[in-house]
Amino acid sequence: MSEEGLFEVAAPEPVHEGPDxxxxxxxxxxxxxxxxxAEGVAAPLAVRMRPASLxxxxxxxxxxxxxxxxxxxxxxxxxxxxxxxxxxxxxxxTLARLISQATGRAFEALSALNAGVKEVRxxxxxxxxxxxxxxxxxxxxxxxxxxxxxxxxxxxxLAAVEDRVVLLVGATTENPSFSVVAPLxxxxxxxxxxxxxxxxxxxxxxRAVADPRGLGGKVTLHPDARAHLVRLAxxxxxxxxxxxEAAADxxxxxxxxxxxxVERVVDEVAVRYDRAGDQxxxxxxxxxxxxxxxxxDAALHYLARMIVAGEDPRFIARRLVVHASEDVGLADPTxxxxxxxxxxxxxxxxxxxxRINLAQxxxxxxxxxxxxxxxxxxDEAMGDVRTGxxxxxxxxxxxxxxxxxxxxxxxxxxVYPHDERAGVVTQQYPPDELVGRDYYRPGGRGDERERSxxxxxxxxxxxxxxxx
Numbered sequence: 001m002s003e004e005g006l007f008e009v010a011a012p013e014p015v016h017e018g019p020d021x022x023x024x025x026x027x028x029x030x031x032x033x034x035x036x037x038a039e040g041v042a043a044p045l046a047v048r049m050r051p052a053s054l055x056x057x058x059x060x061x062x063x064x065x066x067x068x069x070x071x072x073x074x075x076x077x078x079x080x081x082x083x084x085x086x087x088x089x090x091x092x093x094t095l096a097r098l099i100s101q102a103t104g105r106a107f108e109a110l111s112a113l114n115a116g117v118k119e120v121r122x123x124x125x126x127x128x129x130x131x132x133x134x135x136x137x138x139x140x141x142x143x144x145x146x147x148x149x150x151x152x153x154x155x156x157x158l159a160a161v162e163d164r165v166v167l168l169v170g171a172t173t174e175n176p177s178f179s180v181v182a183p184l185x186x187x188x189x190x191x192x193x194x195x196x197x198x199x200x201x202x203x204x205x206x207r208a209v210a211d212p213r214g215l216g217g218k219v220t221l222h223p224d225a226r227a228h229l230v231r232l233a234x235x236x237x238x239x240x241x242x243x244x245e246a247a248a249d250x251x252x253x254x255x256x257x258x259x260x261x262v263e264r265v266v267d268e269v270a271v272r273y274d275r276a277g278d279q280x281x282x283x284x285x286x287x288x289x290x291x292x293x294x295x296x297d298a299a300l301h302y303l304a305r306m307i308v309a310g311e312d313p314r315f316i317a318r319r320l321v322v323h324a325s326e327d328v329g330l331a332d333p334t335x336x337x338x339x340x341x342x343x344x345x346x347x348x349x350x351x352x353x354x355r356i357n358l359a360q361x362x363x364x365x366x367x368x369x370x371x372x373x374x375x376x377x378x379d380e381a382m383g384d385v386r387t388g389x390x391x392x393x394x395x396x397x398x399x400x401x402x403x404x405x406x407x408x409x410x411x412x413x414x415v416y417p418h419d420e421r422a423g424v425v426t427q428q429y430p431p432d433e434l435v436g437r438d439y440y441r442p443g444g445r446g447d448e449r450e451r452s453x454x455x456x457x458x459x460x461x462x463x464x465x466x467x468x
Contacts, residue, residue, distance in 0.1 A: 045245035046238045048213045059200040074098045081161050081168035083176045086193025089236030092171035100140035108141050112148035117156050124160045139166050146170035147179035154181045161187050195235025204237050224259040231310040292327045296366035317343035331371035331446035338364050369446025377440040391431030426464045
């Protein structure tokens with residue numbers, strides 16, 4: 001549901017003597033006054049609880065700190081057009097209305113889903129008439145889903161934005177750098193909103209339960225139910241309030257809302273999972289051991305369990321990156337790049353889409369040939385260093401690029417492998433006490449089968465045929 005859908009959409013009205021500057025006449029315009037509720041029916045809880053002032057806004061502190069561009073804009077100190085991009089339910093429409101209220105401007109809204117160039121020009125004409133009235137009034141034009149506007153529709157806004165006939169507030173769930181035309185980008189502040197954290201969603205829920213605009217204290221929220229609503233929100237404040245309202249209706253508008261009440265109305269069972277407790281460690285342990293054991297189905301179950309329970313996807317991605325080297329290693333050299341790519345995808349797009357990337361690399365690692373030769377090799381090498389097996393670097397390997405180095409014997413006698421046809425020469429590389437010590441011992445699975453044969457030949461040449 002788009003943010004514009006939270007408000008009543010005004011229907012077109014007959015026009016006889018030109019647009020009335022106090023009333024929008026274009027299709028898809030949201031009027032600058034509360035939408036009338038149906039008789040006997042209150043507005044949705046998410047609408048009633050929309051912040052009426054900047055102090056009620058939760059989250060987005062990176063944009064609302066004193067002196068930050070968005071705070072200055074909302075407080076009317078720096079009028080400028082702005083493009084707000086971020087996930088649903090993070091306050092884009094709310095901020096547009098607060099900008100309108102703070103500056104005393106009329107508020108118009110268009111949805112890119114049902115407005116065209118004609119509607120854009122109609123709103124601009126209304127805005128021009130407001131400016132030319134005996135008591136001039138400026139206009140905030142909010143465009144929801146602006147990334148869905150075509151280039152022609154966006155171009156129709158340029159002159160009005162440039163001349164400040166309207167103060168544009170565009171909202172998009174996509175990166176505007178890829179979906180908004182360059183001239184409009186250059187005339188606007190581009191500000192990114194973040195998904196609400198758990199604390200912010202909890203604040204919204206607590207306020208809605210107690211506030212007279214919301215449930216007015218007629219219901220209480222059991223801690224387990226509250227925690228489940230926070231998790232279900234997934235950073236979307238509107239979603240949390242919609243689920244809370246449904247749960248309140250289920251208990252008849254009074255009494256305690258329990259976890260069972262929330263599960264009934266949301267049709268999603270709470271996963272027993274404590275991100276700071278045993279379940280956190282037990283499930284991730286079972287996840288990694290299932291991948292190590294080459295059981296992709298069990299691994300997907302534990303992955304789903306973590307995602308549904310609200311585990312941080314970045315934590316899951318980090319464990320997969322470690323596992324790619326620890327338990328697959330060079331038996332499948334593509335495992336680590338795949339895991340790193342999934343971790344980058346989690347950072348780039350987040351949930352819910354990133355669940356697909358995490359599932360892909362989980363299946364990749366679970367079905368890959370396994371080898372722990374990499375972790376065994378580095379741990380054995382570090383073990384030797386810690387016990388004192390770290391003799392002097394052989395003289396011929398030392399740095400010989402500074403004055404006097406060769407006089408000290410540094411780099412003297414070093415053989416450059418690229419000068420040899422095979423690219424490999426007999427030469428001592430480790431300290432004396434570690435000559436012949438094998439750390440990396442490839443397994444016989446996957447790519448390591450061939451790598452094992454090549455390594456044996458390399459060691460034979462490097463160490464000399466008479467070497468160990």
